[in-house]
Amino acid sequence: MDFNTVLQLLDSSVRLSTPLLLACLAGLYSERAGIFDIGLEGKMLAGAFAAGAFSAYAGMPAIEGGLGMTYGMAWVGVLAAIIVSIILALIHGFASITLRGNQLISGVAINFFAAGSTVLIGQHWFHAGGQTPSLAGAERFLPITLPFADSLKTVPILGPIYQGLISGHNILVYIALASVPLTWWLLFRTRFGLRLRAVGENPGAVDTAGISVVRQRYAAVLIAGLLCGLAGAYLSLGTSAAGFVKDMSAGKGFIALAALIFAKWQPKAALFACLLFGFLEAIGNKYQSIDLGIFVVPVQFMQALPYILTVVILAGFIGKAIPPKAGGEPYVKER
Amino acid sequence: MNTSLPKWADILLVPLLSLILAFLVSGLVVLFIGKDPIEAVQVMLSGAFGKFGIGYTLYYTTNFIFTGLAVAVAFHASMFNIGGEGQAGLGGVGVAVVALSLNWPHWTLAILAASLGAMLFGAAWAAIPAYLQAKRGSHIVITTIMFNWIGSALIVYLLVGPMQAPGMVPETPAFPAGASIPTLHDFLAVFGVEFDKHAPANISIFIALLACVLVWILIWKTRIGYEIRAFGHSEKAAVYAGISPLKIIMVSMLISGGLAGLMAVNTVMGEAERLVLDSVQGAGFVGIAVALMGRSHPLGVLLAAFLFGVLYQGGGELSFTMGIPREMIIVIQALVIMFVGSLENMVRIPVERLFLRFSKGAA
Numbered sequence: 001m002d003f004n005t006v007l008q009l010l011d012s013s014v015r016l017s018t019p020l021l022l023a024c025l026a027g028l029y030s031e032r033a034g035i036f037d038i039g040l041e042g043k044m045l046a047g048a049f050a051a052g053a054f055s056a057y058a059g060m061p062a063i064e065g066g067l068g069m070t071y072g073m074a075w076v077g078v079l080a081a082i083i084v085s086i087i088l089a090l091i092h093g094f095a096s097i098t099l100r101g102n103q104l105i106s107g108v109a110i111n112f113f114a115a116g117s118t119v120l121i122g123q124h125w126f127h128a129g130g131q132t133p134s135l136a137g138a139e140r141f142l143p144i145t146l147p148f149a150d151s152l153k154t155v156p157i158l159g160p161i162y163q164g165l166i167s168g169h170n171i172l173v174y175i176a177l178a179s180v181p182l183t184w185w186l187l188f189r190t191r192f193g194l195r196l197r198a199v200g201e202n203p204g205a206v207d208t209a210g211i212s213v214v215r216q217r218y219a220a221v222l223i224a225g226l227l228c229g230l231a232g233a234y235l236s237l238g239t240s241a242a243g244f245v246k247d248m249s250a251g252k253g254f255i256a257l258a259a260l261i262f263a264k265w266q267p268k269a270a271l272f273a274c275l276l277f278g279f280l281e282a283i284g285n286k287y288q289s290i291d292l293g294i295f296v297v298p299v300q301f302m303q304a305l306p307y308i309l310t311v312v313i314l315a316g317f318i319g320k321a322i323p324p325k326a327g328g329e330p331y332v333k334e335r
Numbered sequence: 336m337n338t339s340l341p342k343w344a345d346i347l348l349v350p351l352l353s354l355i356l357a358f359l360v361s362g363l364v365v366l367f368i369g370k371d372p373i374e375a376v377q378v379m380l381s382g383a384f385g386k387f388g389i390g391y392t393l394y395y396t397t398n399f400i401f402t403g404l405a406v407a408v409a410f411h412a413s414m415f416n417i418g419g420e421g422q423a424g425l426g427g428v429g430v431a432v433v434a435l436s437l438n439w440p441h442w443t444l445a446i447l448a449a450s451l452g453a454m455l456f457g458a459a460w461a462a463i464p465a466y467l468q469a470k471r472g473s474h475i476v477i478t479t480i481m482f483n484w485i486g487s488a489l490i491v492y493l494l495v496g497p498m499q500a501p502g503m504v505p506e507t508p509a510f511p512a513g514a515s516i517p518t519l520h521d522f523l524a525v526f527g528v529e530f531d532k533h534a535p536a537n538i539s540i541f542i543a544l545l546a547c548v549l550v551w552i553l554i555w556k557t558r559i560g561y562e563i564r565a566f567g568h569s570e571k572a573a574v575y576a577g578i579s580p581l582k583i584i585m586v587s588m589l590i591s592g593g594l595a596g597l598m599a600v601n602t603v604m605g606e607a608e609r610l611v612l613d614s615v616q617g618a619g620f621v622g623i624a625v626a627l628m629g630r631s632h633p634l635g636v637l638l639a640a641f642l643f644g645v646l647y648q649g650g651g652e653l654s655f656t657m658g659i660p661r662e663m664i665i666v667i668q669a670l671v672i673m674f675v676g677s678l679e680n681m682v683r684i685p686v687e688r689l690f691l692r693f694s695k696g697a698a
Contacts (some may be wrong), residue, residue, distance in 0.1 A: 036476075038476070038480065091673075094678075095673070095677035095678050096677065099677070099678060099679075099680040099681055099684075100680060101676070101677035101678060101679060101680055102676060102677050103677070104415055104417070104476050105415075105623070105627065105672060105676035105677045106673070106676070106677030106678075108417065108620070108623055108672055108676075109669045109670075109672040109673035109676060109677055110669070110673075111669075112620070112665050112666075112668055112669030112672065113665075113666060113669035113670070113673070115662070115665050115669075116662040116663065116664070116665030116666035116667075116668070116669060117364070117662075117666050117669075119660050119662040120364065120368055120659075120660055120662050120663060120666060121367075121368065123368075123660050124367075124368040124369060130660065130662070251484060254480055254481075254484065257477070257480070258477075258481060261477060298492050298496065300488040300489070300491050300492035301488070301492070303488045304484065304485045304488035304489070307481040307482075307484045307485045307488075308481075308485060310477070310481050311463075311464075311467070311473070311478055311481050311482070311485075314467065314471075314473035314474065314477060314478060314481075315467045315471045315473050316471050316472075316473070323474070
């Protein structure tokens with residue numbers, strides 16, 4: 001493997017880990033506040049659909065019933081994705097915070113609802129088997145060339161790294177990366193974050209301090225909705241898919257969930273877990289099977305590796321993954 | 336479940352009201368995509384109960400009985416087995432291994448052996464998550480989800496590798512003729528009853544019915560069933576009474592995985608007669624809805640499985656006649672899980688208040 005191949009692999013790892021990272025951070029907020037969220041997948045999928053549909057609608061000429069916008073259509077898509085994802089997050093919040101229902105069952109329901117309704121509505125609006133129209137130009141997020149990327153290309157080693165790996169991604173990739181320190185700061189350096197983590201560990205204590213557990217948990221669920229919306233928007237607006245395709249999240253929400261556990265609910269570790277899982281996917285995409293000399297690793301093993309690693313981590317053989325203490329428990333106020 | 340409701344309201348009224356709500360919202364979804372919900376119901380019912388539909392309805396019902404029982408048994412031990420999909424998939428591998436292992440002289444032997452194989456493989460796929468839950472405290476919901484994905488990768492590997500039939504198609508060779516089990520048409524013909532010849536419903540439906548009875552006996556008439564329920568109600572009390580959590584978690588999850596695996600006898604052996612990619616087709620997840628609706632009781636599971644059988648077959652008809660995509664079923668399924676499961680308190684709390692007012696008025 002030469003330098004350029006490695007660079008290409010890392011570059012596609014970054015692309016592939018972006019939706020994972022956004023969804024993983026979404027799960028981080030939710031689970032740190034004590035709300036299990038296995039509905040990341042569904043929120044992401046619904047977001048992807050909303051983004052694809054509304055970006056296309058914004059770019060459609062006014063004569064054909066669209067908004068006829070010529071720039072910024074992708075942002076209309078992002079806004080729609082966030083709204084739809086937040087609506088699903090609110091349903092999850094209503095079920096698990098207000099009604100004190102089973103959070104896992106709620107997540108399962110949301111996943112199915114997204115899987116079914118996106119195709120149903122997509123077919124109704126666009127008559128293309130659940131697909132949204134193909135997006136072009138400003139209906140998508142195009143790569144951004146960072147300053148001096150092309151002129152520095154000739155600098156040995158660092159030049160290509162800057163030009164090929166760091167520069168040339170779309171805005172959502174940079175937003176995802178920036179969300180990591182932001183999340184860390186918010187959770188570990190602000191009062192809001194302290195309270196958010198506290199309702200996930202010991203809601204009773206928070207309540208005693210006169211802070212609303214319900215409000216704090218809703219806030220976490222809303223942030224999760226926002227981030228899942230962005231993750232979804234990335235899928236349909238930021239990848240080569242250039243539009244929504246049925247079931248396009250394809251289990252990414254669950255890999256994000258796996259990454260969250262793998263990262264032991266820590267923002268910085270989440271970044272590395274997502275990059276690792278993205279890297280595994282990149283290798284799986286590039287090589288059908290890997291010949292190690294002694295035996296051949298089939299591509300399916302690479303695909304299953306994130307899940308296998310997560311089970312190993314959960315089993316506590318390599319460090320223990322201890323979830324937030326009050327995770328999954330509805331909070332009942334003492335009378 | 337502590338409640339101030341009379342028993343009939345708890346097990347019938349609340350789920351029924353929730354179900355009605357779920358269907359009403361489904362109707363709104365149909366309206367939203369510009370179709371007539373009343374017509375949709377008619378199309379679904381005639382599609383599911385028509386001469387050519389009922390054989391498919393019963394075929395789906397059989398699947399959902401197995402996966403519904405699987406989730407239900409685990410629920411009794413307060414375990415949420417979300418891994419029915421993977422366990423049923425691996426059950427298919429078990430069926431294929433058994434069916435292809437020798438030239439079966441008669442289907443009776445083959446179906447017995449295949450059932451054992453299906454249960455063994457399904458249970459094996461539940462065993463690791465169960466053990467990790469019992470011994471290391473790894474959350475079973477997460478591990479079973481992970482095992483679904485690991486299982487699907489494993490099956491793809493097997494079907495494009497070691498188990499693949501000659502050629503390019505990712506499937507096993509067709510099973511030998513001796514492993515072909517009678518369809519419901521063949522079976523009913525013995526009694527002179529006419530039944531659709533092309534329908535996939537087969538005699539595994541009787542295994543499913545038997546499984547309902549056996550699960551009922553297991554949960555309510557045996558010592559281990561009592562221990563499972565005790566553990567499910569209160570782990571602390573059960574441990575205090577000398578019940579071993581390791582034993583209960585393992586036993587309930589192995590039975591659960593075995594039941595999910597059994598589904599493959601219906602699909603892989605009864606219908607496809609070979610193992611193909613994605614043989615489970617979401618039935619493992621339907622089991623969650625079925626168990627929730629059936630209140631984890633075998634009779635409830637049976638009825639709920641039939642309801643979902645009707646939905647699945649009738650839903651197929653929707654896309655034919657009315658151009659409503661098949662995904663409508665997934666939406667209905669989601670709404671049922673939502674209203675009967677996570678939003679249940681939305682119905683339960685007002686009903687409880689109503690009963691409270693009633694009983695106060697009477698007193």
